[in-house]
Amino acid sequence: MPVGLDMIFTGIIDACTLLNLLLIAGGVTLGILVGAIPGLNGPMAIALAVPATFYLEPIGAIGVLVGIMKGSTVGGAVPAILMNTPGTPDAMITTLDGYPMAQKGQSGKALKMAHLSSVTGYTFSDIVLFVAAAPLSVLAMMMGPVEQAGIVFFSICILAALVGDNPLRGLVAASLGFVLSSIGQAPEEATPRLAFGFAELEDGLPLVSVGMGVLVLGEIIHSISERRSSTRGSVAPPSEGDDASLSLAEYLSVKGTMFRSAVIGTLIGSVPGIGSALAATLGYSAARRASKTPEKFGKGTLEGVAATEAANSAVSGANLIPLLTLGIPGNVAAAFLLGALIIHGIIPGPTLMRDEGQLVFSIFTCMAIANFCNLIIGRLGMNLLGTIAKVSAIYIFPSVILLCIAGAWVSGGGPIGLVLLGFFGAFGYLLRILNFPVVIFIIAFVLGRIWELPLTQALILTRGDPLRLLNFPVAVAFILAGFGLVIFVVIKSMRERQQETNPLEEPNIEQ
Amino acid sequence: MMHTSNILSGLAAVAMGGVLIFWIIPAQTVPTIFASVPSGFYSNFTSGMLATSGLALAVSGIFAKQPKQPQSSAAAFAARLAVALILLVCATAVMPLVGFIPTGVGICLTTLLLMREDRWPLVAAISICPPVVIWIGFEIILGRPLP
Numbered sequence: 001m002p003v004g005l006d007m008i009f010t011g012i013i014d015a016c017t018l019l020n021l022l023l024i025a026g027g028v029t030l031g032i033l034v035g036a037i038p039g040l041n042g043p044m045a046i047a048l049a050v051p052a053t054f055y056l057e058p059i060g061a062i063g064v065l066v067g068i069m070k071g072s073t074v075g076g077a078v079p080a081i082l083m084n085t086p087g088t089p090d091a092m093i094t095t096l097d098g099y100p101m102a103q104k105g106q107s108g109k110a111l112k113m114a115h116l117s118s119v120t121g122y123t124f125s126d127i128v129l130f131v132a133a134a135p136l137s138v139l140a141m142m143m144g145p146v147e148q149a150g151i152v153f154f155s156i157c158i159l160a161a162l163v164g165d166n167p168l169r170g171l172v173a174a175s176l177g178f179v180l181s182s183i184g185q186a187p188e189e190a191t192p193r194l195a196f197g198f199a200e201l202e203d204g205l206p207l208v209s210v211g212m213g214v215l216v217l218g219e220i221i222h223s224i225s226e227r228r229s230s231t232r233g234s235v236a237p238p239s240e241g242d243d244a245s246l247s248l249a250e251y252l253s254v255k256g257t258m259f260r261s262a263v264i265g266t267l268i269g270s271v272p273g274i275g276s277a278l279a280a281t282l283g284y285s286a287a288r289r290a291s292k293t294p295e296k297f298g299k300g301t302l303e304g305v306a307a308t309e310a311a312n313s314a315v316s317g318a319n320l321i322p323l324l325t326l327g328i329p330g331n332v333a334a335a336f337l338l339g340a341l342i343i344h345g346i347i348p349g350p351t352l353m354r355d356e357g358q359l360v361f362s363i364f365t366c367m368a369i370a371n372f373c374n375l376i377i378g379r380l381g382m383n384l385l386g387t388i389a390k391v392s393a394i395y396i397f398p399s400v401i402l403l404c405i406a407g408a409w410v411s412g413g414g415p416i417g418l419v420l421l422g423f424f425g426a427f428g429y430l431l432r433i434l435n436f437p438v439v440i441f442i443i444a445f446v447l448g449r450i451w452e453l454p455l456t457q458a459l460i461l462t463r464g465d466p467l468r469l470l471n472f473p474v475a476v477a478f479i480l481a482g483f484g485l486v487i488f489v490v491i492k493s494m495r496e497r498q499q500e501t502n503p504l505e506e507p508n509i510e511q
Numbered sequence: 512m513m514h515t516s517n518i519l520s521g522l523a524a525v526a527m528g529g530v531l532i533f534w535i536i537p538a539q540t541v542p543t544i545f546a547s548v549p550s551g552f553y554s555n556f557t558s559g560m561l562a563t564s565g566l567a568l569a570v571s572g573i574f575a576k577q578p579k580q581p582q583s584s585a586a587a588f589a590a591r592l593a594v595a596l597i598l599l600v601c602a603t604a605v606m607p608l609v610g611f612i613p614t615g616v617g618i619c620l621t622t623l624l625l626m627r628e629d630r631w632p633l634v635a636a637i638s639i640c641p642p643v644v645i646w647i648g649f650e651i652i653l654g655r656p657l658p
Contacts, residue, residue, distance in 0.1 A: 166517070166568075166571075168517075168521070168564060168567050168568040168571055169517075169520070169568060171560070171564035171567070171568075172520070172521070172524045172561065172564045172565055172568055174560075174564075175524070175528075175557060175558075175560040175561035175564050175565075176524075176561060178557035178560060178561075179531065179554065179557045179558055179561055181557075182553050182554040182557055186550050186553070191540075191541035191543055191550055192541065193539065193540045193541070193550065193551070193554060194535070194536065194539045194540065194554060195539065196539060217599070220622075221599070224622065224625045224626055394623070394626045394628060395633075395637055397622055397626070398618065398619035398622045398623065398637055398638070398641050399619075399641040399645070401618055401619075401622060402615050402618065402619070402641050402642055402645050403645060405603065405606065405611075405615070405618075406611070406645055406649050406657055409657055409658060410649060410653075410655040410656075410657070414607075415604075415607045415658075418603040418604070418606055418607065418658075419600065419603050419604055421603055422599040422600045422602065422603035422604070423599075423600065425599050426599055426600070434516070434520055435516070436520075448557070452553045455553065455556065456548050456552065456553065459548055459552065460547060460548060463547070464547070490571060494571065494574065494575050497575060497576055498576060
C-alpha cells in the first residue's frame, strides 16, 4: 500500500480551501459554545450538524464534525472552572482543581491552563494517529471477513464491558442497535427487509432521525423529567493581574504532567468505547501519584487542571484510530463521523487508506487545522465563554428540539422522518431511565450496517459450521476474548455489589 | 433480594427477540437465498443476540442484589413516559398538517412550561422567536422547505 508524497500533499491541499477553513472554524466555534453550556454536549451538537453536512463535500463535512468534536471538550472546561458545573461529562474531574482555583481568584489562569493543555493533548494524539494509521491499516488489510466479523464482535464486547454499569445491559442495547440496523434492503439480495411496506424504510432507518432522536431528544426529555436544566453552581469571582494570565514558565512547569496524561488519553482513546471521562480520571490520579506535592490536588493546582484536560482531549484523536483502520467507531462522535462518511459513499475500514488515501490525509489536515482553530478561537473567546456558560439550557432546549425536527425533515426523512424522530426520542428516554447505555446503542446501530457483510461472508466461508471457525484462529481469539471479557466483568460487578450492599444494611446512626 | 429491574428488562428483550424471530422477520422478509445464506440471516442473527443477551441479563438478575438507590414510583414513571411519548409523537405527526411555525410555538411553549418557567415575557419570546428564526434560516436562507 504505497503512501506517496503526492497523495499526502494533494490531501493537504484539498483540505486547505477557504470554504473548508471556514467550516472547520465554524465547527470549532459551535463545539466550544455547546460545550460551555451545561446540559448540552459535543455528541448532541454533532448529531444536529449531520443533516447540514449532507450538502457539503466530504472533506468539508468531516471538517465541521471534527471541529465540533474538538471544540466541545475545550468549552466543557469553562463552566467546570467558573461554576463547578462540568459543561460536558469529560470535564467532571476538571472541577476538582479548576473551581478551587477560580474561588481563589485565579479563574483566568485556570481557564488558560485548561485551554492550552487541551490543545496539547489533541495535538499529541493527532500526531499518534497520523503516524500509526497507515501501518495499522496494512495490518488490518491482512484480515479476512471472518477476522473482521470477530473484531467487530470483540469491540462490541469491550463497549458493553466498559460503558455503563452492567455489561449485559450493554449487550442488550447493542443487540437492539444491530436489529434496527438490519431494517432496509439486504446488501446482497437487494430485497426489502423489515420495511413494513414503507418505501422510505427500504434504505434503512435514517441515521439523522435515530441519532437525533435517541441522543438529543431523549436527553432533553430526560432532563425535563428530572428537572435538570439550570446551572446551579455559584459563579467564581473574576481574576485580575497575574492571576488572569498564564506565563510560559507556568505552562512549561506542567509539561511532564501533560505528556503523561496525553499518553494515557491516547492509549485509552485507541480502544473502542472507553470514554474521555475515564481518561481524565486516570490522567488526574496518575498526575497526583507522580506529583511532588500531591496534597495540593483538589485544592486548586495547575497540575490537576492540566492533567485532566490533556487526558480527556487526547482521547478524541485516538478514537479515530479504530475508525480509520478497522471501520469501528470508538465513541458516539466517531459513530456520527462514520455515518457521515457512509452517507458520502465512503466506507471506513482497512482498505480506506489504500482506496481513499488522499481523503484520509485531508481528514488529518482538517484535524490539524481544527487544533489551530481551537488554539486561536479558544484564546479569543475565553472571556465571552464565561458569560455564555451562565446561560441555562432551558433557553436552548426549545431551539434544539426545533433544529432536530427541521434536520429530520430536510435530510429527506419527510413526515416519516418526523414520526421516527419522535419515536426514537421516546425510545432514547426509555433507554436512559431503564439504565441502558445509549452510546452502545448508537454505535451498534451505525456499526451494524458494516458488520452485516463480513458476517455473511464469514458464514459462507465456514458453510455455517462453527467447527470450521477453528481454521481462523485470530477470529476465534477475538470472539473468545470478547466473551471472556464480558463474563469477567459481570462476575466482578456482581461480587462488588454484594460487598457494597452489606455495609448499607447497617442502621444509619445520624438519621 | 433479586434484581427485579434486570429480570424484567431481560425478559422483555427475550420476548422481543422471540417475536422478531418467529413472527415479524418471516412476515417482513422476502425469502431468497444468496450463496447458501437465507435473506433473513442477519436479522435473525441479531434478534438471536437480543434474546440471548436478554436471557443472560434476566438470569444474572436472579443472582444479583437490588441496588439501594432512590427510585421514583412506578405510577410517576409511567405518567412521565406517557406524557413524553404522547407529546412527542403528536407534535411530529401533526407538524406536516399544521405547519412548522404553529407546531414549533406549541413545542417551545410546552417545553418551557414543563421546565416550570413562569417569567411570561421570556416564555413568549422563547416560544415565538426560535420557530420563526429557524423557519427563516431553512426556508429563505438555505432554501430548504420545512413543513
